[in-house]
Amino acid sequence: MELKNIKKIGVLTSGGDSPGMNAAIRAAVRAGFYYNLEMYGIYRGYEGMIQNDIKKLHSGDIAHVLERGGTFLKSARSADFRTTEGRQKAYNNLKSHGIDALIVIGGDGSLTGAHLFYKEFGIPAVGLPGTIDNDLSGTDATIGFDTACNTAIQAIDKIRDTATSHDRLFFVEVMGRDAGFIAINAGIGSAAAAILIPEKKMAIEELVEKLRIRTKAKKASNIVIVAEGGKSGGAAEIAEKVKKHLPYYDIKVTILGHLQRGGAPSSYDRLLASKLGVSAVEGLLQGKYDVMAGLINHKVVYTPIKRAIVDDKEVDEDDFRVAKILST
Ligand code: F6P
Numbered sequence: 001m002e003l004k005n006i007k008k009i010g011v012l013t014s015g016g017d018s019p020g021m022n023a024a025i026r027a028a029v030r031a032g033f034y035y036n037l038e039m040y041g042i043y044r045g046y047e048g049m050i051q052n053d054i055k056k057l058h059s060g061d062i063a064h065v066l067e068r069g070g071t072f073l074k075s076a077r078s079a080d081f082r083t084t085e086g087r088q089k090a091y092n093n094l095k096s097h098g099i100d101a102l103i104v105i106g107g108d109g110s111l112t113g114a115h116l117f118y119k120e121f122g123i124p125a126v127g128l129p130g131t132i133d134n135d136l137s138g139t140d141a142t143i144g145f146d147t148a149c150n151t152a153i154q155a156i157d158k159i160r161d162t163a164t165s166h167d168r169l170f171f172v173e174v175m176g177r178d179a180g181f182i183a184i185n186a187g188i189g190s191a192a193a194a195i196l197i198p199e200k201k202m203a204i205e206e207l208v209e210k211l212r213i214r215t216k217a218k219k220a221s222n223i224v225i226v227a228e229g230g231k232s233g234g235a236a237e238i239a240e241k242v243k244k245h246l247p248y249y250d251i252k253v254t255i256l257g258h259l260q261r262g263g264a265p266s267s268y269d270r271l272l273a274s275k276l277g278v279s280a281v282e283g284l285l286q287g288k289y290d291v292m293a294g295l296i297n298h299k300v301v302y303t304p305i306k307r308a309i310v311d312d313k314e315v316d317e318d319d320f321r322v323a324k325i326l327s328t
Contacts, residue, residue, distance in 0.1 A: 004287045006124070008038045010054065010099040013071040014045030014078070014110035017261055018132045018144025020269035021071040021105055026062040027277025028103050028128075033059065035285060040099055044074045045106070046081035046113055049090040054097055066270060069147075069263045075106070081113055084120075091121045100124070103280045105143070107131030108309040111292055115305040124289040126280040127305050128273075132261055135179035137313045138303030139294025143276065145181065146268040148260040152186035155256055156223060160190065163221035166250060169211065169242075173235035173255040176227045178311075182260065183227035184319050193222040193327055196238065198229045199315055204238070208245040213328070275300060 011028050013021045025041075032039040041061065043053040065072050080086035094102075102125040104114040114125040129136045132148035152174050163170045176182045180197020187195035194210055196202055207224070214222055226235040233241075239253045265273065272295055279293040279300045292308040294301050 004285055006037065006101045006284055008040060008097065008099045009101045009103060009281065009284065010040040010042045010049075010094060010097070011057075011073065011103045012042035012045050012049065012105070013073050013075045013130060014104060014106040014113065015075060016107065016131060017071050017075045018130050018142070019069040019147035019261070019263055020143040020265040020273040021075075021130050022065040022068050023265055023270050023273035024105050024128050024130060024143055024277040025071065025073060026066050027274040028280050029057050029062045031278040031281035035281060037281070040097060041073050044076040045110065046078040046086075046090060047076040048074070049093060050078065050080050050086050052093040052096070054093060054099070066274075067264050069265065071105075077109065087117060087120060090117070091123070094123065101284045102126075103128065103284070105130040107133060107142070108136060111136070111305045111309050115290060115309075118290045124284055126283045126288065126302075127292040127308070128276045128280055129292060129294055129308070132182065133176050133179045134181035135177070135311075135313055136292065136294070136308050137310060138292050138296070138301060138308040140296055141268070141272060143269055143273045144261075144265070146272075147263060147266045148175070148182055149185040149189065150266050151260050151263055152182060152256055153189045155259065156186060156190035156192075156225070159254055160221060160223060163223060163252075167221070169222045169224070169246070169249045169251045171224050171226055171235040171239040171242075171251070171253045173226045173228055173253070173257075175257065175260050176229070178229050179313075180227045180315050183225050184315050184323065187225040188319060188323050188326065190223065190225070191326065192225045192323070193219070194224045195323055196224065196232055197227045197315060200320070202232060204232065204241045204245070207238070208242060210327070211242070211246060211249075
């Protein structure tokens, strides 16, 4: 296959960081070196592109980053990149370095930026799904999702110990913005009494009834997992409502928050990030532009970014069925 005439690639991470971003950067940079390309780090995402915070990367820059959480390129959410002037500045800076293609690692907002930039300025870009939320189509999992679920489960296990000692009812809020993937995964993995996610409304009465039945069955402890942004409200709000129906319960609320974004990436995330980092470079060299590289059934798949960011990745109904069976 004839390789495209790309000599300098810029790599950036943008939006909320996720464990495995460093592994993806490292893989992309190593692959770039393998194909004799010059690789550039664009610091603080699109904001750094606008501010010209761009540096040529050397192999020392990517030593010992694979195993570290966060992103050494740093990340940001850039309001300026949403403006035409901001994007023009960013383009001028890229050209001043002679950068002719981009690898953008981030969630839907970051990939939307790459798509827009390609449409306006013709800068070839391959996106990589870097978000703990797992809310992108075109990949079985996003980079960081597995680690975030593991972190959530480990935290919930600890909460379980104290919940059982005190016969308490806990509401644990997990991240995921408008997506319930972490909640359903961590909920099944931690034997949750119920899982509340944004995609599905559960009436408070239904939840209360479920908890009553479990109390009668003398369950040792009850943990309800609530995804932030859930239709019925956050964990604190739901706990408040449930308290009115079950006043005899000692109820506590824990919000796991940004804890879920940090930590060393899991083995799955390291593999995913490494495969996708290499695929991003190879995709660009093969002329696959304006696409996101993802992994489906362990095979690399390039999906048009426009398609990957549409809001249609649904939680698996079967996961819900399993969670229901296991919580009764
Ligand atoms: O998109 C990743 C994510 O962690 C979401 O789950 C969460 O809603 C959001 O980012 C939090 O963003 P920030 O770190 O800007 O508060």
